[in-house]
Amino acid sequence: MKKVSLLIGPINQLVTAKSMPWRYGNDPLILENAGVAVDGEKILDVGPWDKISKEYQGKCSIPAEDNLVTAGLVDPHTHLLFAGSREDELELKLQGVPYEEILRRGGGIYRTVNTTVSASDSELKKTLLNRLFEVTKYGTTTIEVKSGYGIHPSQEIRLLRIINDASLGAPLDVVPTFLVHVPPRDMDRNEYIKAIVASLDQIKGLAKFVDVFCDEGAFSVAETREILRESSLRGFGLRLHADEIAYIGCSDLAREFDLSSIDHLLNLPERNVDLLSSRNTVATLLPITVLSLMTNKRPPIRRLRETGVPIALGSDFSPNSWSLNMQYVMELATYLLGMTPIEVLMASTVNAAYSLGFRDRGIVQPGYLADLVIWDVPNYRWLSYELGRNKALVVVKRGRILESTPMGTTISKECEY
Numbered sequence: 001m002k003k004v005s006l007l008i009g010p011i012n013q014l015v016t017a018k019s020m021p022w023r024y025g026n027d028p029l030i031l032e033n034a035g036v037a038v039d040g041e042k043i044l045d046v047g048p049w050d051k052i053s054k055e056y057q058g059k060c061s062i063p064a065e066d067n068l069v070t071a072g073l074v075d076p077h078t079h080l081l082f083a084g085s086r087e088d089e090l091e092l093k094l095q096g097v098p099y100e101e102i103l104r105r106g107g108g109i110y111r112t113v114n115t116t117v118s119a120s121d122s123e124l125k126k127t128l129l130n131r132l133f134e135v136t137k138y139g140t141t142t143i144e145v146k147s148g149y150g151i152h153p154s155q156e157i158r159l160l161r162i163i164n165d166a167s168l169g170a171p172l173d174v175v176p177t178f179l180v181h182v183p184p185r186d187m188d189r190n191e192y193i194k195a196i197v198a199s200l201d202q203i204k205g206l207a208k209f210v211d212v213f214c215d216e217g218a219f220s221v222a223e224t225r226e227i228l229r230e231s232s233l234r235g236f237g238l239r240l241h242a243d244e245i246a247y248i249g250c251s252d253l254a255r256e257f258d259l260s261s262i263d264h265l266l267n268l269p270e271r272n273v274d275l276l277s278s279r280n281t282v283a284t285l286l287p288i289t290v291l292s293l294m295t296n297k298r299p300p301i302r303r304l305r306e307t308g309v310p311i312a313l314g315s316d317f318s319p320n321s322w323s324l325n326m327q328y329v330m331e332l333a334t335y336l337l338g339m340t341p342i343e344v345l346m347a348s349t350v351n352a353a354y355s356l357g358f359r360d361r362g363i364v365q366p367g368y369l370a371d372l373v374i375w376d377v378p379n380y381r382w383l384s385y386e387l388g389r390n391k392a393l394v395v396v397k398r399g400r401i402l403e404s405t406p407m408g409t410t411i412s413k414e415c416e417y
């Protein structure tokens with residue numbers, strides 16, 4: 001018998017994609033009475049428990065006969081780093097006060113920019129780390145974190161440094177993205193775009209992706225094109241906030257650039273769906289934002305499926321959209337967007353990982369990272385079905401059980417190595 005660091009089984013149900021990205025209609029792998037052998041950071045073997053239990057002995061063993069096991073969740077779209085909050089704008093939103101008016105009264109995004117710029121580095125790092133620990137309680141094992149509340153290049157560089165610094169102490173993998181969020185109020189727009197482009201060389205090494213908020217009230221198609229082109233030349237991966245508030249041509253940019261992900265898409269014209277499928281761009285949908293915008297608009301799910309566009313889900317955590325819980329995102333994706341339970345699971349694991357450029361996680365197969373969740377539910381449908389309870393029981397990151405997760409502290413000592 002081969003000794004391994006962690007053995008999970010017997011597992012009631014194990015569900016994973018077979019390959020990445022996952023497209024609607026692809027068969028997932030569903031194993032009943034399964035086992036997973038983990039050695040170090042990686043998955044060594046997956047199969048029927050009969051076979052796995054004969055071949056491997058775990059230094060640490062976790063039975064999961066009543067449980068579902070999946071890959072760890074991946075949140076590919078967050079604005080996790082900011083100071084302050086905006087709960088007092090909720091009544092204004094409910095009264096139907098337009099966002100432009102909230103901005104005029106000193107609220108909205110520029111308010112968060114002020115509180116963030118005024119906060120100290122250590123304060124921001126502490127806030128970010130608290131959030132990074134909290135997300136793992138819900139099963140998130142890899143997360144993207146955008147800058148964007150600094151606006152001025154020097155402040156954005158500061159925020160990216162804080163993200164990189166915090167990630168060293170974080171219990172999960174953090175992917176930093178430089179987000180060109182909103183135009184500053186105290187600077188000419190053309191000058192600002194030039195300053196952003198000039199700062200890209202300094203940002204190299206601090207961010208994996210560049211993202212632009214292309215929309216009405218944010219950056220125009222021409223401005224976004226300029227930033228994407230310069231970023232692409234410098235080897236950054238590209239993401240895009242597009243067609244959220246209105247369609248002004250932003251998703252057309254998927255024709256010109258290899259976007260890893262295009263996000264929001266509440267106003268995506270149907271003709272641009274084919275464009276995404278031909279470019280292999282992931283459509284990242286953000287159902288919590290559908291709630292926080294209080295809109296009846298929905299992304300064109302049916303068309304995205306029909307054309308085989310890989311769909312990912314993200315939290316869009318921000319002062320305007322406050323939830324660190326990817327399970328809540330998954331529940332809303334089902335009940336608000338009409339996504340099926342298997343589609344939701346694939347969108348929150350394999351496809352989210354794929355959109356962040358990872359090819360080593362999001363799948364429970366030999367050779368992949370041992371990022372896993374043991375769920376307090378018997379099968380994958382429950383993840384969509386049951387609302388409002390934290391269903392993660394044990395979260396495993398790179399083969400290690402995270403103590404911050406619900407059952408983490410009660411797992412036996414042998415499980416620490």
Ligand SMILES: [Zn+2]
Nearest residue numbers: 077079241316
């Ligand atoms: Zn966003």
